Amino acid sequence: MSQTVDRALSILPLLAEGPADLGQVATRLDVHKSTALRLLRTLHDHGLVYRQSDQRYRLGARLFALAQEAAEHLDVREIAHPHLVALNEACGHTVHLAIHEDNEVLYIDKVESRYPVRMYSRIGKPVAITVAAVAKLLLADLSEPERRAIAERLDYPRYTPRSTPNAEAYLKELATVREQGWATDLGGHEESINCVGAPIRGTDGRSIAALSVSAPNVVVTAEELLTLLPLVRRTAEAITREYAGTTTPPAA
Amino acid sequence: MSQTVDRALSILPLLAEGPADLGQVATRLDVHKSTALRLLRTLHDHGLVYRQSDQRYRLGARLFALAQEAAEHLDVREIAHPHLVALNEACGHTVHLAIHEDNEVLYIDKVESRYPVRMYSRIGKPVAITVAAVAKLLLADLSEPERRAIAERLDYPRYTPRSTPNAEAYLKELATVREQGWATDLGGHEESINCVGAPIRGTDGRSIAALSVSAPNVVVTAEELLTLLPLVRRTAEAITREYAGTTTPPAA
DNA sequence: GCACCCGTTGCGTTCTGTGCAACACTCATT
DNA sequence: AATGAGTGTTGCACAGAACGCAACGGGTGC
Numbered sequence: 001m002s003q004t005v006d007r008a009l010s011i012l013p014l015l016a017e018g019p020a021d022l023g024q025v026a027t028r029l030d031v032h033k034s035t036a037l038r039l040l041r042t043l044h045d046h047g048l049v050y051r052q053s054d055q056r057y058r059l060g061a062r063l064f065a066l067a068q069e070a071a072e073h074l075d076v077r078e079i080a081h082p083h084l085v086a087l088n089e090a091c092g093h094t095v096h097l098a099i100h101e102d103n104e105v106l107y108i109d110k111v112e113s114r115y116p117v118r119m120y121s122r123i124g125k126p127v128a129i130t131v132a133a134v135a136k137l138l139l140a141d142l143s144e145p146e147r148r149a150i151a152e153r154l155d156y157p158r159y160t161p162r163s164t165p166n167a168e169a170y171l172k173e174l175a176t177v178r179e180q181g182w183a184t185d186l187g188g189h190e191e192s193i194n195c196v197g198a199p200i201r202g203t204d205g206r207s208i209a210a211l212s213v214s215a216p217n218v219v220v221t222a223e224e225l226l227t228l229l230p231l232v233r234r235t236a237e238a239i240t241r242e243y244a245g246t247t248t249p250p251a252a
Numbered sequence: 253m254s255q256t257v258d259r260a261l262s263i264l265p266l267l268a269e270g271p272a273d274l275g276q277v278a279t280r281l282d283v284h285k286s287t288a289l290r291l292l293r294t295l296h297d298h299g300l301v302y303r304q305s306d307q308r309y310r311l312g313a314r315l316f317a318l319a320q321e322a323a324e325h326l327d328v329r330e331i332a333h334p335h336l337v338a339l340n341e342a343c344g345h346t347v348h349l350a351i352h353e354d355n356e357v358l359y360i361d362k363v364e365s366r367y368p369v370r371m372y373s374r375i376g377k378p379v380a381i382t383v384a385a386v387a388k389l390l391l392a393d394l395s396e397p398e399r400r401a402i403a404e405r406l407d408y409p410r411y412t413p414r415s416t417p418n419a420e421a422y423l424k425e426l427a428t429v430r431e432q433g434w435a436t437d438l439g440g441h442e443e444s445i446n447c448v449g450a451p452i453r454g455t456d457g458r459s460i461a462a463l464s465v466s467a468p469n470v471v472v473t474a475e476e477l478l479t480l481l482p483l484v485r486r487t488a489e490a491i492t493r494e495y496a497g498t499t500t501p502p503a504a
Numbered sequence: 505g506c507a508c509c510c511g512t513t514g515c516g517t518t519c520t521g522t523g524c525a526a527c528a529c530t531c532a533t534t
Numbered sequence: 535a536a537t538g539a540g541t542g543t544t545g546c547a548c549a550g551a552a553c554g555c556a557a558c559g560g561g562t563g564c
Contacts (some may be wrong), residue, residue: 002294003551004521005260009298016321022542032523037543042254046261050353055542059322061351061358064376067319069268070311099313101302106313124316255520256552274511284554289512307511506564513558520552530541 007031008039012059015049019058067124074099076200076209077108080239084111084211087235091228093215096197098127099208100138103150105129108209115219130156130164131188133197137210140178141199147174162187182233184226185212192217194225198236203244211236259283260291264311267301271310319376326351328452328461329360332491336363336463339487343480345467348449350379350386351460355402357387360461367471382408382416383440385449389462392430393451399426414439434485436478437464444469446477450488455496463488 007029014020014028026036040057043049047062071077077097084095088111097109104126129135139147151167151174164170177183185195197212213232215225259281266272266280278288292309295301299314323329329349336347340363349361356378381387391399403419403426416422429435437447449464465484467477 001297002256002260002290004254004256005291005294006297008254008257008260009294009300012298012318016318023540033542034524034544035522038254038521039257042257042261044354045253045258046264047354047356048261059318061322061326061353061356061360061376063315063319063322064358064360065378066264066268066311066376067315068376070313070315074313101313102296102299104299104313106316108313108316122317122320124313124318124320126317275509285511286513286555287553290552508561508563510561511559513556515555516553517555518551518553520550522547522549522551524546524548526544528541528543530539532537532539534535534537 004039007035008043011036011039011043012048015057015059019052019054019056021056025057071108074108076239076243079242080200080209080211081109083235083239083242084109087111087211087213087231088114090231091213093213093219093225093228096134096212096214098132098134098138098210098212100135103153105132105135105138107134113215115215128157128159128189130154130170131159131185133183133185133195133212134210136174136177136183136185137197137199138207140174140183141207147171159189160187160191162191164188182229183210183212184222186222187217194222196225196229196232198229198233200236200243201240208243209239211239256291259287260295263288263291263295264300267309267311271304271306271308273308277309323360326360328491328495331494332452332461332463333361335487335491335494336361339363339463339465339483340366342483343465345465345471345477345480348386348464348466350384350390350462350464352387352390355405357381357384357390359386365467367467380409380411380441382406382422383411383437385435385437385447385464386462388426388429388435388437389449389451390459392426392435393459399423411441412439412443414443416440434481435462435464436474438474439469446474448477448481448484450481450485452488452495453492460495461491463491 010029011025014025022033022036022040025040026033029036040049044051047060049057050060051057076099080097084097088095092114094113095111096107098105098107106126107123110123127135139150148171151170154167156164156166164173182196182198187194193214193216195212195214197210199207200209200211202208211232213225213228262281263277266277274285274288274292277292278285281288292301296303299312301309302312303309328351332349336349340347344366346365347363348359350357350359358378359375362375379387391402400423403422406419408416408418416425434448434450439446445466445468447464447466449462451459452461452463454460463484465477465480
């Protein structure tokens with residue numbers, strides 16, 4: 001919408017890949033060096049970009065401050081965290097917390113597995129929306145037309161033979177998840193990794209977040225993982241209750 | 253430097269204070285509503301800003317992703333973290349890790365105290381540069397003219413009667429810190445809180461980060477806290493050594 | 505039903521961002 | 535030393551993009 005800002009903001013994910021010098025930035029943005037310089041300076045003034053001693057640019061520490069403040073306003077996260085830790089202590093596996101935002105589902109918290117074999121994921125990273133248990137949980141509670149609109153807009157990458165193949169299958173899966181109140185991902189994203197998840201609901205009963213437990217086949221089989229379902233659901237419900245307690249009804 | 257980008261970026265800290273609607277943003281920026289709308293839309297397109305259900309804007313979860321990626325490139329943090337945890341387990345108090353960037357000193361990691369009485373701080377937050385132990389450690393290793401330039405540019409807020417009063421006192425303090433290789437903050441920021449810290453050095457011997465242990469008077473006296481100094485220094489040195497081991501000399 | 509408030513749109517003007525070209529600087533190479 | 539290629543930086547004229555205005559639309563409350 002605004003060309004200048006658009007270009008400037010495009011620099012951030014670019015630098016997230018690693019430090020870059022002025023020329024590289026200009027090339028990647030397809031603008032003149034002087035333009036890139038001006039944009040970088042402005043970003044620098046706001047602390048979002050830092051110039052390291054070799055003159056190359058990288059993301060600035062101010063991003064931490066902003067992200068951290070943003071996190072403080074995501075109060076679900078604060079409330080959920082101790083529960084996630086408890087769940088991890090009980091089962092030992094990786095625990096994720098995710099929210100739905102702008103047609104993306106993002107992990108906003110994570111407690112690492114105690115086992116040496118870990119799955120790769122990253123807080124803030126968009127999840128594979130067509131297969132992840134948390135994604136299904138969050139989308140399942142949307143209205144029927146919304147679900148349909150999203151389902152049809154998505155791509156359905158075949159991460160594995162078990163990945164959701166198309167919109168039709170996805171909508172059916174969402175209906176199932178909505179019905180049963182929990183979801184799984186059995187090798188749909190990575191062949192050897194299974195997940196089981198449950199929704200955290202707002203005061204209006206719709207899911208505002210979702211948590212999941214993930215473990216590789218080599219540690220526990222899918223059947224064994226499913227025995228954790230009651231625990232996972234109880235944890236989600238505990239968070240839901242606590243969230244309801246602290247939530248003041250909409251002010252205005 | 254670039255007006256449009258400057259305005260757009262100014263929205264971020266504004267929203268960090270809490271969600272705001274279009275009118276509020278426009279007022280705070282002192283621009284027309286339509287201008288604010290355009291900027292917000294652009295930020296939104298990049299995921300830095302999220303529009304919640306009541307139409308108000310807040311910071312977007314994409315900021316997490318960026319901050320997280322930025323953190324992965326701050327390799328000091330990765331290396332230091334387990335040491336900080338170990339230090340916390342040994343002494344029980346709050347442990348901070350900070351770096352110096354653009355005339356600010358920022359916390360980039362933190363391990364919470366095990367005691368119920370905690371001090372307030374936040375990762376990403378700029379620290380009180382004139383009094384904090386970590387700030388003194390990081391500035392002490394700059395060249396003499398740099399130190400002088402910074403010292404004279406700073407304000408010297410009197411947080412407490414023990415706060416550093418002026419540039420002269422600060423420069424003297426920096427000299428002491430440089431000499432002895434460790435630093436304290438004894439009630440200089442908050443009356444009842446004491447800190448003791450030590451520097452983490454790069455391969456060139458200059459401090460690239462600093463860690464500190466903080467505890468309130470009610471838990472341990474300043475004298476007791478100082479008995480931790482050898483442990484704090486050993487921890488910092490261990491991180492320094494590990495950092496030196498993993499650091500590949502500048503490529504080009 | 506009215507008035508009010510808020511977000512949104514289209515448009516003409518003008519200010520701002522743009523790319524160019526020249527400059528300054530460092531670092532290798534000859 | 536001198537040359538050249540590679541950086542980052544500056545000033546400037548032009549054009550195009552961002553600006554503010556005014557009018558519209560869709561709520562909400564009186």
